[in-house]
Amino acid sequence: MEAMSMGTFIWTTLGAFLTLCIFSFLYQDNPFYKLAEHLVVGVSAGYFVIILWHNGLQPNLFDRLNDGNWYLLWLDSSKPWYMIPAILGVMMWTRFSRKWSWISRWPIALYMGIATGVAVPLEMKNRVNVQLYSTMKDIEWGSFLGNGLLDGGSGLAELIIFLGTVSALFYFFFSKEHTGVFKGVARFGIWILMIGFGASFGYTVMGRISLFVQRIQYLGDWTKVAWDDVSSGAFIVFWFIVITIFGILAFYEIIRFVNKRGTQA
Amino acid sequence: MNIFDRMMSLDRRWVFLILALVCVITYVWPFSIPIRTTHEVESIYNYVDTLKENDIIFLGIDYDPNALAELHPMAYAIAEHAFRKKLRIIFVTLSQNGPGMADQAIRDLTDSLRQDKVYNGVEYKGRDLVNGVDYVFLGYKPYPGLVILGMGQNFRIPFPTDYYGTPLDSLPLMKGVLNYDQVKCVIDLAAGNVADMWVVYGAGRYNVPLALGMTGVMGADYYPYLNSGQVFGLMGGLLGAAQYEKLSDNSGPAIDGMRIQLYAHIIIILFILMGNIGFLMSRREKRV
Known part of the structure; x- marks a missing residue:
């Protein structure tokens, strides 16, 4: 972070304060967490609108309709056909009336029809056919020596993918009782699934820690800039406010704990 | 209550506190850890690195601030690498809060590109990035699948103007650039199912070379697309970003974050072990 103006400092300080408010939930729910949470939801919704x-x-509707005389509304627009999606959009709003909600089924049906028509061939090709082919493609044992043992194209990797896919699918095949050889295949399938879930879990932990790391980096950078470039006085005032707020919360918690103990006694 | 029962009933707030302390201490204490690069990230780096001057790449900033921690470092590393190689970039965002992310990245990169820097032993002179010449930011449009399909026909169908309201035809970079045929690759940085849509509707429909950068949570789910050749490279989470930073010799927040990750993961593994030992031992005692 480079030297910043006082205005930017105030906004980034607000960011630092809200970060601490959100982290305070890790102790327990409290009004500061609620404030930050509601602020996030409200700002996101407003921003999205x-x-x-x-x-x-x-740009997609009003600008294209709005090229005629205002007193003729959109009747003399050069692209009057844009009224069709506009009307379809308005029809969706009839969902709010019990009496007229059936009208909203028409735009939904049209949308679903178009979406399905566009999606089905492409989804089938790219998520089913290509994936099936890549699971069953020829195993090139020749490249086994050149690559790492589990690298793609090593032969062994393809074999594991094939066997793993078949056995994982077999685990969910309930028309045949899982006994004998089938039990072994299903057991191998569940191991493959567990390895997959483990990889996802590991990545998820890394993702969550990354979020925390980024916040630490933000607070760290903010601290350096606040102290060096803006004003050490403002920096001290900020921490004084934060410590006071969380001190009051801690005091409130202690009082609550003591009262609880007293009631139990 | 014996020690194993205590291990089982440890208040989760102690875990949070210890984890926070470890993260803060490792942040304050500067040291570096080795980063091993993987084939899937090297593919993206090598692809970008071998492109010629003035080639165009398409960078999708399809994430919101909640994924900024993992995907922003990727965007910075890739875009800086491309701009230093004098490639041109078309930015787009198909995520509703993405325009702010892309706009911030472009502003920061413009500042960074003004400085002389040395990457992998090559000196790059500072220069000013010019909107419409070095990059174009198309902006945001809802319904990503339809936008991706529309851009495959003509970028001007979903985006008649860029994010700043300039008609695409008046931007020098967009002269003769009709659709994906004129871009060398699409690199999509996604925190949601936009990545799937790029695979199905972008690469699947228009055969544009596609690489994905994604959050850690999504990482494992997209390896089948790598195996099938539907994507030529993959970057997962902060580790993927750190690998790209290492390959491009541009150390940034991802490499800085990985040392904190290392010790945070060690602490989490220790707590998992502790919980499991507590569970197994208390079960054993109950059986006895």
């Missing part, structure tokens, strides 16, 4: 207006409705 504006983004949707400026990037969706305005």
Whole structure:
């Protein structure tokens, strides 16, 4: 972070304060967490409405209709056919009326029909056919020596993928009792699934820690800039406020704990 | 209550406190750890590195601030690498809070590119990035699948103007650039199912070379696409970003974060072991 103005400092300080408010939930739910949580939800919703207006409705609908005389509304627009999606969009709003909600089924049906028509062939090709082919492609044992043991193209990797896919699918095949050889195949399948879940879990832990690391980096950078570039006085005032707030919370917790003990006694 | 029962009933807030302390201490204490690069990240780096001057790459900033920690370092590392190689970039975002992310990245990269820097022994002179010449930011449009399909026909269908309201035809970079045929690859940094849509509707429909950068949570789910050749490279989470930073010799927040990750993971593994030992021993005692 480079030297910043007082205005930027105030906003980044607000960010630092809200970060601490959110982290305070790790101890327990409290009004500061609630404040930050509601702020996030409210700001996100408000921001999204504006983004949707400026990037969706305005350029794609209203600007295209709004090229005629205002007193003729959109009747003399050069692209009057844009009224069709506009009407379809308005029809969706009939969901709020019990009496007229059936009208909303028409735009939904149209949307679903188009989406399904576009999606089915491409989804089938790319998620089913290509994946099936890549699971069963020829094993090139010749490249086994050149690569790492489990690298793609080593032969062994392809074999594991094939056997793993078949046995994992077999684990969910209940028309045949899992006994004898089938039990062994299903057991291998569950091991493959567990390895997959383990990899996902490991990645998830890394992802969650990354979020925390980024916040630490943000607070660390903010601390350096606040102390060196802006004002050590402002920095001290900020921490004084934070410590006071969390001190009051801690005091409140201690009082609550003592009262609870007293009631139990 | 014996020690194993105590291990089992440890208040989770102690775990949070210890983890936070470890992370803060490792952040304050500067040291470096080795980063081993993997084939899937090297593929992306090598692909970008071998492109010629003025080639165009397409960078999807398809994430919101909640994935900033993992995907922002990827965006910075890839874009800086590309800009230093004098490639041109078309930015787009198909995530609703993405415009702010892309706008911030472009501003920071513009500042960074002004400085002379040496990467992998090659000196790169500082220069000013010019909007419309070195990069174009198309902005955001809802319904990612339809936007991806629309861009495959013509970028001007979903985006008649760029994010700043300039018609695409008046931007020098977009002259003669109609659709994916004129871009060398799409690198999508995604924190949701936009990545799937790029695989199905982008690479699957228009055969554009595609690489993915994604959050750690999504990472393991996308390896089948790598194996099938539907994507030519994959970066998962902060580790993927750190690998790209290492390959491009541009140490940033990802490499800095990995040393904190290391000790955080050790602590988590220790707590998992502790919980399991407590569980197994208390079960054994109950059986006896």
